[in-house]
Amino acid sequence: MTPSTASDTSSATQAPSAAEEALASAVDDASLARSIARSREIEADMPLNPGRYRMLTGVRPTGNMHLGHYFGTMRSWAPIQDMGIDTWILVADYQVITDRDGVGPIRERVLSLTADALSVGVDPERSTIFAHSAVPAANQLMLPFLSLVTESELHRNPTVKAELEATAGRAMSGLLLTYPVHQAADILFCQANLVPVGKDQLPHLEQARLIAQRFDKRYGRAEKSRPVFRRPEALLGEAPLLLGLDGEKMSKSRGNTIELRMSADETAKALKKAKTDSDRVITYDPAGRPEVSNLLMLASLCGAGSPEGIAESIGDGGAGALKRLTTEAVNEYFAPIRARRAELAANEDHLLAVLASGNARANEVADETLRAVRAAMRMDY
Structure with missing residues (x-):
């Protein structure tokens, strides 16, 4: 041009x-x-x-x-x-x-x-x-x-x-x-x-x-x-548009995020508080079930499979199973990044x-x- x-x-x-x-x-x-x-x-x-x-x-x-x-x-x-x-x-x-x-x-x-x-x-x-x-x-x-x-x-x-x-x-x-x-x-x-x-x-x-x-x-x-x-x-x-843990727009000012610098335990604690819904059967439905679908998308981005496939594997395991799977996927995916980051942060x-x-x-x-x-x-x- x-x-x-x-x-x-x-x-x-x-x-x-x-x-x-x-x-x-x-x-x-x-x-x-x-x-x-x-x-x-x-x-x-x-x-x-x-x-x-x-x-x-x-x-x-x-x-x-x-x-x-x-x-x-x-x-x-x-x-x-x-x-x-x-x-x-x-x-x-x-x-x-x-x-x-x-x-x-x-x-x-x-x-x-x-x-x-x-x-x-x-x-x-x-x-x-x-x-x-x-x-x-x-x-x-x-x-x-x-x-x-x-x-x-x-x-x-x-x-x-x-x-x-x-x-x-x-x-x-x-x-x-x-x-x-x-x-x-x-x-x-x-x-x-x-x-x-x-x-x-x-x-x-x-x-x-x-x-x-x-x-x-x-x-x-x-x-x-x-x-x-x-x-x-x-x-x-x-x-992909990821929602915050409260189901609203992910924002530093809202405090509804999972930070890169978080430890595995801090991540697990944060995800336990993530908003879902009362239906035990897990399905991927971004329009109808945005909070549940958000966790499925996050797990998918971290290598756990397609959102639909993850939902099918959880079935009627409920929100607890979804949060555990998502936590494992996130912590495994980000483990090397976090390890490298910890080394860097220690060397101002x-x-x-x-x-x-x-x-x-x-x-x-x-x-x-x-x-x-x-x-x-x-x-x-």
């Missing part, structure tokens, strides 16, 4: 383009189908041409990583890295304060997230793990980027809209309002062109693409055939060294990008 890089002085307030309309509205079936089709093309090409891609993914250190994170995205990190794709993992510490009054135990959580990444197979010699706050040049991109979006566009972003509705009238911070622009800076500073997302995050990626396009159109570059920013594309996974100096190395590489790339941005804006003096 080669967007126009022609010089233009038009404002971001001009009539919305088709892409802008797509950003402003929810992802419709047609655009989602196109995104899925393009994602499948990229997946097929990744092992054949890994050098074409730089992948960026990010996690906010607002709590400890859990099984929803693992099956949602973390388990793909090492395979992508092992294909030879340049893999970047952002510890989004600045984003902690977008919707919070403080940072909490931020240092502990950043190091915990670093240990989690390494424990699932991320190799710091081949991948870059870095922290938001340690890369000033990347954050400096917020200034020119904010000039390329309108207030109404920011308010239309689904995440911003959802957060505003959830505040119950509380004033929104400027950082929360500009959260989509901050995400765009995260993606574009390192020239990532591959971003694993769920369909609900597609508007954020479209915002990043629009900012890149608008920047190149407004400021251009001496070499017209080479835009300043690569255009990021979505890698849409088929991650190593975790700090991994972050320092990743931060150094991120700063090199960010400085280079900022130099290109300043040159394009004729501010290289």
